[in-house]
Amino acid sequence: MATDATAGTTASPRYTKVAIWLHWLIGAAVIVNIGLAMLTEGLPRETHREAMAIHKALGVTVLALTLIRIAWRLGHRPPPLPASIPAWQRPLSRIVHFLFYALLILLPLSGWVWMSAADRPIDFFGLFTLPPIAAPGKALADTMHERHEMLGLTMLALVIVHVLAALKHQFVDRSGVNARMNPF
Template identity: 35%
Template sequence: MTWKNTADRWGPVSQLFHWLIVIMVLSMGTVGLVMTEMRNSPDKVQLYLLHKSFGLTLLALVTLRLLWRLFAGTPLPVAGTPRWQERIASLTHWGLYALLFAMPLTGWLLNSAAGFPLRWFGLFNLPAIAGKNHGLHELAEDAHELLFWTLIALAVLHAGAAFYHHLFQRDATLTRMLPRRWLRDPTPAEDSRNAA
């Protein structure tokens, strides 16, 4: 088994990064929406601290994923995919990367501009990337929210395209991002029975 990506599918390292990031974005998005509606309390503070720590973890994971992608390459487009779909898929991927970087960075910026310390799971402090500034804090907060909804919209488009290819085009676009053990290729005998 190769850890790197092959010409026809994403390797296990890329798959692990992909699904970890999906789970983190969904979890952080849910927590982010809940915590902003909470009344001020110690629980709200703890939730914010957890959200920030996971945001920094996401930033590290996305960086590692991008470095791995540059090292391990990418699969070739699925055979028969029109050129315009390849271009949209490529733009969507790079847009998702940009948003996955921008989200935690704007969170870091708004935290810095608010004058709050930034600790990663209570283990160590990270430096502020801006001085305390109310106007910058408000701007970064608006940008963070806008980027979140843009990320969700683009992720839904990305997932929708994968399911469209799987259900209607019946190609390997979705399955090549899934572990092989989750897939069971039918034997020729099963194929003939299904065709009958």
Template identity: 75%
Template sequence: MATVAFDAGSTAGPRYTKVAIWLHWLIGLSVIANIGLAMLTEGMGRDTHMAAMGVHKALGMTILALTVLRILWRLGHKAPPLPASIAAWQRAASKIVHFLFYALLILLPLSGWVWMSAAGRGIDYFGLFTIPAITGSDKALADVMHERHELLGLTMLALVAIHILAALKHWLVDKSGVNARMNPF
């Protein structure tokens, strides 16, 4: 099992591996972009909205692939311990939030894929190829998956907001150094 790198200039001690750090930021920024594509283009003209949704779907499938890669990486690379200054309730909250993130990072794109499949469509992957449908055409299933996908998306939005606020609290208020574990620079 690989060990985590230590950054001598950090007050947080051990850091995540560079691969884990870059996957974190790639996935995180992709999720934020995808939420923006879904929400900010809602009231725009049909052509603009449909073009944005094409990118949204392809990016969602990219997020799914990156998440699988991140989980596989994580299985072989232990997370660095939290600083001793982190309260027990925050440690517990961190575990719950991370579990929910991983669940949503898998369920959200899968629900979109099932939705599009049940609607009788594959997913165009940035014009390179089409990801095939995984179910047959089924309007009732498509309607249910549409609702579930939107609910999961709103849950992801709330979780991202909580995560960002917690990171800002650790950085600006607590000055715990915990953020240095995931700093890519």
């Protein structure tokens, strides 16, 4: 393992380039989707509708990229955490990552079920329309709308925790853990 001269810590081995780029693509898409959902709510109806079309297609993209990332992960073990990471943070890291993967699957699927139940097809950037995965029904649409929003707020909270933890590792702990996911 290489020594980080600036921090005096031992840097961890890196994730594969594929895992790194999938992480950043998914992360960017999630942040854009949170912004589209939260920041366009009060805009004029047509503007909001256009933003939601992008939100839905981007959600499908997140789902596809997440499935690719999971398949990649099954064949490529992540690098170990640096020895400097406290024991109590190790299981917490695994829990947060598990929750991310669960939300990255459940959030787009809940939106897809919601749109199917609301009888509003999802257009994938003008290339094709996704088939419905639930029968139309107001009760199911209302329930999935609520669940989708709850999952979205949970994702927002998890993203904030993740970013704050990364900043702590980088600037307070200087653990070198962030170098594992640096694409450059």
